[in-house]
Amino acid sequence: MTGLHERHLAVSPDWLALYYRQPLEITHGEGRHVWDADGNRYLDFFGGILTTMTAHALPEVTKAVTEQAGRIIHSSTLYLNRPMVELAERIATLSGIPDARVFFTTSGTEANDTALLLATAYRRSNQILAMRNSYHGRSFSAVSITGNQAWSPTSLSPLQTLYVHGGVRTRGPYAELSDDRFIKACVADLEDLLGHTREPAALIAEPIQGVGGFTAPPDGLYAAFREVLDRHGILWISDEVQTGWGRTGEHFWGWQAHASSGPPDILTFAKGIGNGMSIGGVVARAEVMNCLDANSISTFGGSPVTMAAGLANLSYHLEHDLQGNARRVGGLLIERIRAVGAGCAAVREVRGRGLMIGIELVKPGTDEADPDAAAAVLEAARAGGLLIGKGGGHSTSVLRIAPPLSLTVAEAEEGAAILADALQAAT
Known part of the structure; x- marks a missing residue:
């Protein structure tokens, strides 16, 4: 446990959730990428919970x-x-x-x-x-x-x-x-x-x-x-x-x-x-x-x-027609993710529109939600250099993909590849 994590726990409510077994301190960002306190670089597919809409450190803003x-x-x-x-x-x-x-x-x-x-x-x-x-x-x-x-x-x-x-x-x-x-x-x-x-x-x-x-x-x-x-x-x-x-x-x-x-x-x-x-x-x-x-x-x-x-x-x-970019690049990204999901027994459904994509995970061969698998994929994606979110109805068993709307085709391909490796490693 890091010193900052210990300090967080000492002053924050127990119900204030943190992602990851070893929580992440993001220190700066640029475009569709962020860096942590240890200098690791990540492709950001969650944008501070769908909030970094255009890009990190956008010069105009x-x-x-x-x-x-x-x-x-x-x-x-x-x-x-x-x-x-x-x-x-x-x-x-x-x-x-x-x-x-x-x-x-x-x-x-x-x-x-x-x-x-x-x-x-x-x-x-x-x-x-x-x-x-x-x-x-x-x-x-x-x-x-x-x-x-x-x-x-x-x-x-x-x-x-x-x-x-x-x-x-x-x-x-x-x-x-x-x-x-x-x-x-x-x-x-x-x-x-x-x-x-x-x-x-x-x-x-x-x-x-x-x-x-x-x-x-x-x-x-x-x-x-x-x-x-x-x-x-x-x-x-x-x-x-x-x-x-x-x-x-x-x-x-x-x-x-x-x-x-x-x-x-x-x-x-x-x-x-x-x-x-x-x-x-x-x-x-x-x-x-x-x-x-x-x-x-x-x-x-x-x-x-x-x-x-x-x-x-x-x-x-x-x-910059970011709505159009969300349609074009998001369409490509969801196709790539659906292709990945088709080969993974833990993926029940890939759904969404534009750059708002969900991957629902279940225990293979059932319709039972699998929040443990979602947590494991979240960790594996981070290890591969990709940040994603999670959510869902009665359990957090849905991976949430929502990058900044300026996402490039190359970044979409890169993120899909990391996600494919994470799903394979964690489910």
């Missing part, structure tokens, strides 16, 4: 942060803030939500917490519909709507949460159905649920479930849900903390895979927009955003420094 910090670091939302207004204007337009208003927070958890406040105040209801296997953050309200038991430490809640089928395509009672019948069954489940409860405020859903193991319903499920929700006046909150900003390649937002329903009533975002700076936020049409009848501010949400970073990062992203 570093310059924007430095220049803004040289002018003023902090002011709060009590004063006009040019970088905040400029980034809000761009996000409002990109969101697709008409007459959109944007409120900035410091994290995805806080963004979802704010969305829940808006929805419950607007609808005057504390009932929330959420998806099974979901994850929405670590605040008291967010854990209460999280449908993943491993990440929900208390049953106490300010909300009454009702869980809906549909977030996981290949497990559960509808797994054997065709996509069309799967959607119909999930809609019927939603209709039945609404027949036995008071009117909920909103449905909150990740278009692709992140912590849950990069699971997703068939395209069109949330459009079908939306028809039901609209009849009841129930709002739709799309949690885009992990799916936003073009990571899926095919769309800029995850909700666009269900685009026949139009944009959500409320959209939450975080992670990639700051490329490592602490930015989250909520977008909603004015009628919903303005429903609060009490004063509110944000001390740190919309900080001039983080907003400058977000503006520079978003500009780089759009100018």
Whole structure:
């Protein structure tokens, strides 16, 4: 055990998880690579939990942060803030939500917490519909709507949460159905649920479930849900903390895979927009955003420094078509990983879109999740010079692959080769 690890354990909560038997101290990064305190170089396929969206030490972002910090670091939302207004204007337009208003927070958890406040105040209801296997953050309200038991430490809640089928395509009672019948069954489940409860405020859903193991319903499920929700006046909150900003390649937002329903009533975002700076936020049409009848501010949400970073990062992203790169290079990467998985009895499924790929591991010959195998592959990949993540529903048995969106073809090939060796060595 290193001295820093011992010091970490002495001052940190027991529940603050660390990867690896010998935890890693990352000291610096460049592009798609990071280095540890011992000088080892790694290809980064997790990006600080899908947060380093463009690249490590991106010069355009570093310059924007430095220049803004040289002018003023902090002011709060009590004063006009040019970088905040400029980034809000761009996000409002990109969101697709008409007459959109944007409120900035410091994290995805806080963004979802704010969305829940808006929805419950607007609808005057504390009932929330959420998806099974979901994850929405670590605040008291967010854990209460999280449908993943491993990440929900208390049953106490300010909300009454009702869980809906549909977030996981290949497990559960509808797994054997065709996509069309799967959607119909999930809609019927939603209709039945609404027949036995008071009117909920909103449905909150990740278009692709992140912590849950990069699971997703068939395209069109949330459009079908939306028809039901609209009849009841129930709002739709799309949690885009992990799916936003073009990571899926095919769309800029995850909700666009269900685009026949139009944009959500409320959209939450975080992670990639700051490329490592602490930015989250909520977008909603004015009628919903303005429903609060009490004063509110944000001390740190919309900080001039983080907003400058977000503006520079978003500009780089759009100018270099990183969504298109995620589609092209991600398509290649998932093909390579599927070829590897086809020859590995421990791989149940390789799934995902763009640069958001999950590898579900099971005990060979069964459907039983194998978190020990996932932990072993994580270690073996690190030994080979590759950093990946893990997640999953009832156990952390899914390897999570989410590199920066500027990943090159050569780096994708290199990472797939390391991953193939790690799977062979550890399963």
